[in-house]
Amino acid sequence: MPGPSRETADIILLEDSLPLLRRFARIIETWPHGRVIGAFSSVEQAIAAIGTTKVDILVADLNLPDGSGIDAIHALRSCHPEAHAVVVSVLSEGPTVLEAIKAGASGYILKDDTSFDFIHALEMTLDGKSPMSPTIARQIIESIRGAPDPAARESADQVKIHLTPRERDVLTAIARGFSCREVSEMLGLSVQTVPVHIRNIYRKLDATNRSEAVFEAQRQGLIQP
Template identity: 50%
Template sequence: MTGTSETVRIVLLEDDAPLRERFAGILDAWGGGELVAACATLEQALTALDQHPVDLLMADLNLPDGHGIEAIRRLRQRHPDADAMVISVLADDETVLAAIEAGAVGYLLKDADSIELVEAIEELRAGRSPISSSIARILVRRMNKPADDATGPGLTPREMDILRGIAKGFTYTELAEWLGISRQTVPVHIKNIYRKLAANNRSEAVYEASKRGLLRL
């Protein structure tokens, strides 16, 4: 932890009320931290990050009004010296890597007990990265994967669907309706597409995808 405060100022983001209360209770009982805000939505967390000094964000990812990765990105903008730790049931490769690329330095699954949770915070304060064993296996597997060829990192089936919609000129709302997904998840997929294609906007993404043979225009 690079913050200067001895007491760790924490923003907790968890939409499940019983889990939020459980985590808040663990943090309240731990003498090393101060729970600045316990948030149920992405909007609440973004407001807390804008209004309070923060040393640690503990974030769920799957939220009713968006994705926890957006809170991690806001933390990086507002509090560049703070740490972000994910606590989630999501453990697929793309989600884990996206969270880490956004700035998360720890990743625990929600089965963590009170001792593990406090130990994870202490590890963060000591400059280490607490990661559940199953998450570590994902990272090791990805590190051992052969380097991408000239076509670059592959897109998931959902990302390919959205890419086709982008090529058709669909808006975020139209993409969500077309694919039957939440509108809030569309920007997350699009940012992943841009990252994988090294693109900065829709036109570049479509051009790069066409050049790589991913789209037939």
């Protein structure tokens, strides 16, 4: 018996290697459940597209000429909380991996990992699973084993967090459910600037998504419930 039908996923590719970017696009063209709506080699271009377009999956490299793919993941999570991000990178250092996962990446695949089928990784992501190269999974396990005592986190929470007036405006708007485009129009900001503010808010509040940021800001009295 055939499985349930799957809607077509809108995918953005972020990769500075043009041959690899074209290869990913060609592979997705053969997949009936996905379509490439944007293929970019710069973080700035990807963030601009994320702020103005419906996205289901972001496939991102991390080391880009104009910045980190992690910035694009932050933008994705702030503008499209239900979307997924999959990192495809040569970087396997523990801190980098954890930063990407904390930013909101659902999966992390090393470029030299020949055991992973690209389309299968995308299907796993849409099914709520986390495709990861064995080396990356090991890095995460080792990091968890070395995680700091919860008491240290509680002590850090007592440090006063400062949000700029503009960051408070942006946070209040997203707390009310407005999209990045709506926030930009309300506050007179460019679509590219809103994700930057949201990323800074997440960093200051140690949050990985909109709900966590709003909860923490309300808990600390930074915005009204």
